[in-house]
Amino acid sequence: MSISPEGPIRLFVVDDQELVRAGFRMVLDAQRDMTVVGEAGDGQAALEGVAATRPDVVLMDIRMPRLNGVEATRRLQESGTSSRVLILTTFDLDEYVFAALKAGASGFLLKDAGPAELLAAIRAVHAGDAAMAPSTTRRLLERFVPELPDAGGESAAAVERRAQLARLAPLTAREHEVLTAVGRGLTNAEIAAELFLAEATVKTHLGRVLHKLELRDRVQMVITAYETGLVGRPE
Numbered sequence: 001m002s003i004s005p006e007g008p009i010r011l012f013v014v015d016d017q018e019l020v021r022a023g024f025r026m027v028l029d030a031q032r033d034m035t036v037v038g039e040a041g042d043g044q045a046a047l048e049g050v051a052a053t054r055p056d057v058v059l060m061d062i063r064m065p066r067l068n069g070v071e072a073t074r075r076l077q078e079s080g081t082s083s084r085v086l087i088l089t090t091f092d093l094d095e096y097v098f099a100a101l102k103a104g105a106s107g108f109l110l111k112d113a114g115p116a117e118l119l120a121a122i123r124a125v126h127a128g129d130a131a132m133a134p135s136t137t138r139r140l141l142e143r144f145v146p147e148l149p150d151a152g153g154e155s156a157a158a159v160e161r162r163a164q165l166a167r168l169a170p171l172t173a174r175e176h177e178v179l180t181a182v183g184r185g186l187t188n189a190e191i192a193a194e195l196f197l198a199e200a201t202v203k204t205h206l207g208r209v210l211h212k213l214e215l216r217d218r219v220q221m222v223i224t225a226y227e228t229g230l231v232g233r234p235e
Contacts, residue, residue, distance in 0.1 A: 008032070009126050012055035013039040014046040014072070015088065016064040020111070024059060027115050034122065043067030047075055050083055057125050058085045060105070062096045070099045077104030084125045084216070106217050128217055165228050170212040176230065178205040182218060183225025 011034055013024045021039045028034045037053040040046040044067040050058055058076070062069040073085045087100045087108035097108050106125045109118060168176065174195075181191040188206070192199040206221075215221055225231045 008035045009057060009122060010035060010037045010053070010055040011122065012037060012046070012050055012053060012058045012083070014041075014043070014058060014064070014069065015039075015061040016041050020061075024118075027118065028122075031119060034119075041065075043069060043072030046072050047079075050076060050081060051079070054081075055083050057122055058083050059088055059122075060085050060100075061088050062100060063090075068096070070096050070103055073100050073105050074103035084128075086121060086125050101219050102223065104216065105219070107219055125217075167213060167224070168228055168230075171209060175205055175209050175212070178202060179209050179221060179225055180230040182206070182221045183231035185222075 008031075011028055013021050013028075013036060015021050015024070018041070021041075025036045025039065028036050037055050038049045040049045042064045046058070046060065047067070060069045060073060064072075067075075069087060073087070076083060076085060085100075085105040087097060087105045088111050089097055089108055090111050100108065107121060109121045113121070168179075171179065177195055178191060181194060186194065188199050188202045191197070192202045195202070197205075206218075209215070209221060210217070213221075213224060215224060222231075
């Protein structure tokens with residue numbers, strides 16, 4: 001893997017187990033296009049370390065002492081950092097993963113993933129993509145969909161949902177279609193086939209949706225599709 005003109009991808013590893021951090025460091029530092037610039041054993045130390053080192057990607061464990069990965073991710077995003085967060089979890093569909101994605105994480109990866117999958121996820125997140133298959137994203141959201149705003153009644157949740165719908169006003173009809181397709185878990189190739197578009201055109205529409213709605217990546221596009229009702233709730 002060649003090094004980009006901007007230099008290697010700068011990484012920060014956060015996990016409360018020292019052996020786990022050492023294992024990640026060994027794999028990551030062996031890559032020509034990656035370098036580990038720091039590590040931390042809890043969320044609070046991670047906030048301080050990320051502020052000092054300004055990494056491109058943070059590998060963030062969820063369950064840690066002092067400050068968990070969800071809250072650490074939320075605080076990082078609120079600080080305005082440009083660092084992207086890749087959540088590390090022991091169990092698929094961990095109860096905290098959805099909260100971490102809502103907090104601004106760019107994806108999640110199981111800790112037992114192989115080195116090739118880990119490296120691919122890091123490169124995807126660094127490039128601004130989501131580190132998970134769209135089908136996995138949809139399954140995750142279906143598991144936690146009760147946490148999203150309710151569409152019924154004139155409750156506070158209904159008011160919030162109307163506010164969410166207003167966010168879509170800048171989108172064209174085609175961009176609505178593309179966002180809906182992303183929320184349904186379709187890949188770029190599947191969206192192109194369904195809407196009779198070139199895949200390059202789909203990528204252009206995706207970029208415009210991200211820009212207009214001020215979203216970080218595909219994960220947030222899927223969440224937005226659910227929150228605004230573009231994608232129906234599973235029965």
